[in-house]
Amino acid sequence: DTAVSQTPKYLVTQMGNDKSIKCEQNLGHDTMYWYKQDSKKFLKIMFSYNNKELIINETVPNRFSPKSPDKAHLNLHINSLELGDSAVYFCASSHYRTSGGFDTQYFGPGTRLTVL
Amino acid sequence: GQQVMQIPQYQHVQEGEDFTTYCNSSTTLSNIQWYKQRPGGHPVFLIQLVKSGEVKKQKRLTFQFGEAKKNSSLHITATQTTDVGTYFCAGPRRGETSGSRLTFGEGTQLTVNP
Numbered sequence: 001d002t003a004v005s006q007t008p009k010y011l012v013t014q015m016g017n018d019k020s021i022k023c024e025q026n027l028g029h030d031t032m033y034w035y036k037q038d039s040k041k042f043l044k045i046m047f048s049y050n051n052k053e054l055i056i057n058e059t060v061p062n063r064f065s066p067k068s069p070d071k072a073h074l075n076l077h078i079n080s081l082e083l084g085d086s087a088v089y090f091c092a093s094s095h096y097r098t099s100g101g102f103d104t105q106y107f108g109p110g111t112r113l114t115v116l
Numbered sequence: 117g118q119q120v121m122q123i124p125q126y127q128h129v130q131e132g133e134d135f136t137t138y139c140n141s142s143t144t145l146s147n148i149q150w151y152k153q154r155p156g157g158h159p160v161f162l163i164q165l166v167k168s169g170e171v172k173k174q175k176r177l178t179f180q181f182g183e184a185k186k187n188s189s190l191h192i193t194a195t196q197t198t199d200v201g202t203y204f205c206a207g208p209r210r211g212e213t214s215g216s217r218l219t220f221g222e223g224t225q226l227t228v229n230p
Contacts, residue, residue, distance in 0.1 A: 040222075041153070041202050041222075041223045041225060042220075042222055042223070043159065043204060043220040043223065044220075045217070045218070045219075045220075048217065055217075056217055090158055090159070092159075102147060102149065102164075102208060102218060104149070104161040104164070105149075105151075105159075105161065105206075105218065106161070107158040107159045107160070108158060109157075109158050110158050
């Protein structure tokens with residue numbers, strides 16, 4: 001069984017469109033993330049949710065809106081897509097530790113978004 | 117700003133040569149994690165280091181955490197084509213010792229010529 005899954009795997013769309021990416025994890029984790037990886041492989045966190053509550057919101061345009069309907073799901077909706085949004089978007093999940101370090105993050109397979 | 121800096125950005129080696137990537141921070145890290153991402157794949161956790169001066173081995177991979185807990189390295193002995201990929205270090209944000217907020221280094225892309 002896939003631990004962290006994302007759909008779709010590939011997304012090709014025109015500039016100005018609105019699109020969504022879905023993520024689900026079956027690991028029982030309480031924290032989920034969205035990362036953006038650009039063409040240079042730089043991995044940058046965008047958002048993190050703990051128990052459906054937003055806990056990390058990096059400097060990301062308002063066009064990006066995450067939604068977590070429950071602990072196992074974290075979706076990403078993007079409005080008015082721009083050329084610069086082209087990247088690979090990774091969902092990840094982990095346990096949130098209140099002490100004693102950081103837990104392992106498990107990544108989904110990624111969604112390659114191409115904006116034309 | 118970026119918490120952890122990673123060098124080199126790219127490394128090309130002949131199969132059988134050794135490889136090392138370095139991760140540096142201006143502040144003390146409570147711990148550091150290493151991930152590997154194969155071409156076309158997703159980052160996969162390799163190891164976490166917590167103690168000052170800690171050294172851990174996984175077959176041909178040796179991970180070190182500096183005495184001051186400000187730097188870390190990953191060394192691969194006798195590289196193989198299966199080692200190809202991007203290696204990331206990841207550390208907590210400044211001052212954080214737990215939680216979930218990791219900052220990833222820029223990664224080192226390793227290519228191995230057979």
